[in-house]
Amino acid sequence: xxxxxxxPLTIGKLRGLQACASLRGxxxxxxxxxxxxxRKANPAFVEDAELSRxxxxxxxxxxxxxTSILLDPEVSAAQAIAAGVLPGDKGFVVAVETTGYSGESTxxxxxxxxxxxxxxxxxMGASMIKLLVYYHPDSPTAAEAEAFTAQIAxxxxxxxxxxxLEPLSYSLTADRLTSDERRYVVVETARRLTSIPGxxxxxxxxxxxxxxxxxxxxxxxxxxxxxxxxxxxxxxSAAVSFETYQRQIIAACQAGASGIAVGRAVWQEAxxxxxxxRREFLRTTGRERLTRxxxxxQALAKPFTDFYTAEAPFDWYxxx
Numbered sequence: 370x371x372x373x374x375x376x377p378l379t380i381g382k383l384r385g386l387q388a389c390a391s392l393r394g395x396x397x398x399x400x401x402x403x404x405x406x407x408r409k410a411n412p413a414f415v416e417d418a419e420l421s422r423x424x425x426x427x428x429x430x431x432x433x434x435x436t437s438i439l440l441d442p443e444v445s446a447a448q449a450i451a452a453g454v455l456p457g458d459k460g461f462v463v464a465v466e467t468t469g470y471s472g473e474s475t476x477x478x479x480x481x482x483x484x485x486x487x488x489x490x491x492x493m494g495a496s497m498i499k500l501l502v503y504y505h506p507d508s509p510t511a512a513e514a515e516a517f518t519a520q521i522a523x524x525x526x527x528x529x530x531x532x533x534l535e536p537l538s539y540s541l542t543a544d545r546l547t548s549d550e551r552r553y554v555v556v557e558t559a560r561r562l563t564s565i566p567g568x569x570x571x572x573x574x575x576x577x578x579x580x581x582x583x584x585x586x587x588x589x590x591x592x593x594x595x596x597x598x599x600x601x602x603x604x605x606s607a608a609v610s611f612e613t614y615q616r617q618i619i620a621a622c623q624a625g626a627s628g629i630a631v632g633r634a635v636w637q638e639a640x641x642x643x644x645x646x647r648r649e650f651l652r653t654t655g656r657e658r659l660t661r662x663x664x665x666x667q668a669l670a671k672p673f674t675d676f677y678t679a680e681a682p683f684d685w686y687x688x689x
Contacts, residue, residue, distance in 0.1 A: 375676065375677060375678035376599070376600075376676055376677055376678070377677075377678060377679065377680065378569070378677040378678065378679050379526075379529050379679065380529070380679055380681065380685070380689070381528075381529025381530060381531075382525075382529060382530065382531045382569055383677060383679045384496075385460070385496040385497045385530060385531030385569075386497070386531055386569065386570065386673055386677070388437070388459075388460040388461075388496040389436060389437035389460030389461075389462060389496050389497055389531070390436055390437070390460070390627075390628070390672075390673055391436050391663075391666075391667055393667060393672055394627070394672025394673045394674040394675075395436070395627055395628045395666045395667055395670035395671075395672055395673075396436055396437065396570075396601075396603045396627055396628030396629065396630070396666065396670070396673070397434075397435050397436045397437075397628055397629055397631070397659070397662060397663040397666050397667075398435060398436065398437045398438070398439055398460075398462065398533075398603065398628070398629065398630040398631070399427075399428075399431055399432060399434075399435035399437070399438045399439065399631065399632070399635070399659065400439045400605070400606070400630045400631060400632035401424050401427055401428060401438065401439060401440050401441075401445060401632060402439050402440055402441040402445075402464040402499065403441075403632060403633075404420070404441055404443065404444070404468040405468040407420060407423070407640065408420065410640050410641075411423075411640050411641060413643075417443075417444050420444050420445075421444040421445055421448050423639070423640070423647070424440065424444065424445040424448075424449070425445065425448060425449055425452055425454050426639075426647055426648055426651065427636050427639065427651060427655070428440070428445070428449050428454045428455060429452075429454040430648060430651035430652050430655060430656065431635065431636065431651060431655055431656060431659050432454070432455060432456050432459055433456055433459075434656055434659045434660050434663060435459065435659060435663065436459065436460060436628075436663070437459055437460030437461065437462055437496065437497075438455060438459055438460070438461060438462065439462040439463075439464065439499055439533075439630060440455075440461070440462070440463060440464070441463070441464045442463055442464065442465075442482060442485050442489075442490070443482065446461075446463050446493070446495075447493065450493075450494075460496040460497065461494060461495050461496045461497075462495065462496060462497045462498070462499050462533055463490045463493070463495040463497075463498060463499065464482075464498075464499045464500075464501070465481055465482065465485060465486070465487065465490065465498050465499065465500050465521060466479050466480065466481060466482065466500055466501045466502075467479070467480050467481070467482050467483075477503035477508075477510065477514075477539060478503070478510055478513065478514070478517075479500075479501060479502050479503055479514070479517060480517075481521070486524070487521065487524035487525055487527075487528055487530060488524070488528055490530065491528045491530050495530065496531065497530065497531035497532065497533050497569070497570070498521070498525055498530055498531070498532050498533065499532075499533040499534075499535060499572070500518065500521050500532060500533070500534055500535065501535040501536075501537060502514050502517060502518050502534070502535070502536050502537070502562070503536075503537050503539055504536040504537070504538065504554075504558050504562065505538060505539055505540075505541055505554055505558075506554065506557040506558060506561060507541060508539075508541060515561065515562065515565065518534065518562055518565055518568070519565050519566075519567075521567075522534075522565050522566060522567025522568050523566075523567060525567050525569075526566065526567040531569045531570065532567055532568050532569050532570070533569070533570045533571075533572050533603075533630075534562060534563070534568045534570070534571055534572065535572040535605065535630075536558045536562055536571075536573070536574075537574065538551060538554040538555060538558065538574060545578075546578065547578065548577045548578035548581040548586075551574070551576060551577055551578050552576045552577055552590045552593070555573060555574050555575075555576035555590075555594060556576055556590070556593045556594055556597050557597070558573075559571055559573060559594050559597040559598040559602065560597035560598070563597075563598045563599045563600045563602075564599055568600055569600055569601075570600055570601055570602070570603065570627075570673070571598050571600050571601070571602035571603070572602070572603055572605050572630045573594055573598075573602045573603070573604060573605065573626075574604075574605060574607060575587070575604060575605075575607065575609075575617050575621070576590035576591060576593065576594050577590050579607060579609050579613070582613070582616070584616070584620065587616075587617065587620045588620045588623065588624055591620050591621045591623075591624035591625070591626065592624040592625065594621075594624070594625075594626075595624055595625030595626065595671075600676065601626075601627035601671070601673040601675075601676050602625075602626055602627060603626060603627055603628045603629050603630050604617060604618060604621040604622075604626050604628075604629050604630070605629075605630050605631075605632075606629070606630075606631045606632055606633060606634035606635070607633075608632075608633040608634070608637060609634055610634065611634050611635065611658050613634075614631070614634040614662075615661070615662065615665070618662060618665050618666070618669075619665060619669065622665065622666060622669035622670040622671070623669055625671050626670055626671065627670050627671050627672065627673050628666040628670045629662060629666055631659070631662060634658070635655055635658045635659050635662070636651060636655050638650060638654070639651055639655065
């Protein structure tokens with residue numbers, strides 16, 4: 370998609386993207402919707418109260434330096450609002466899917482959190498929904514994952530709520546995806562899933578194995594993601610080191626990404642801290658990291674406004 374080929378967007382979805390981005394139209398989303406992997410990392414987080422306290426600490430210290438915050442409805446979204454730690458001038462993205470997957474590891478299935486839905490997210494004031502889907506274009510469950518995505522996307526269209534889609538790749542064998550396989554899966558996933566009506570922003574994995582640090586290959590693979598995706602895309606961090614992620618961001622944004630959705634690369638050391646030590650780490654190292662990444666996105670990322678336009682005739686509300 371060239372900068373002068375615009376896709377029409379509804380007013381509610383456009384407003385959601387605007388709320389989640391910088392004034393220039395780039396994204397630095399602070400991702401905090403993790404659940405099971407945090408419980409595994411710190412046994413104290415088995416208790417909902419402790420996991421919630423951690424997320425609220427991170428939100429309180431780092432949210433002011435992001436353009437938006439991604440939280441889960443189970444232990445952090447409503448709690449962050451009630452505690453007053455979610456800044457009112459930041460975009461608010463809420464996850465809709467359960468942690469983990471059902472089915473075989475080589476044919477994964479996702480599902481919505483029981484008792485939760487898109488309408489409730491809209492009612493609580495979310496700017497966007499985030500949906501994670503496990504996807505491999507050659508999996509026997511690929512069509513099912515596409516239908517699942519289309520169902521949630523249709524609900525987002527109904528409630529005029531933006532949809533951030535996060536596909537996670539996996540191997541169809543017991544082996545880990547090679548770098549070339551990962552590249553194929555991530556690029557083809559972008560091609561197939563962003564074409565689903567109602568998907569507005571792709572939260573993509575780095576399109577190589579995380580230990581593949583070949584800069585030329587990374588740049589070329591990121592350009593392929595940009596060419597395949599018909600929506601803006603942001604790069605997730607996937608628990609790599611801050612230094613590695615910083616290199617990935619530069620390559621992705623120079624290749625056409627619109628920013629990042631960053632979690633553990635910024636705050637992962639805080640998982641094993643508590644009280645004052647946790648807050649101090651977030652206030653210093655965490656804040657410095659996020660500020661640096663935000664500056665990179667602001668300087669290098671492609672604004673989402675290069676993708677979308679909206680019309681607002683004076684009688685728009687009559688048919689809205």
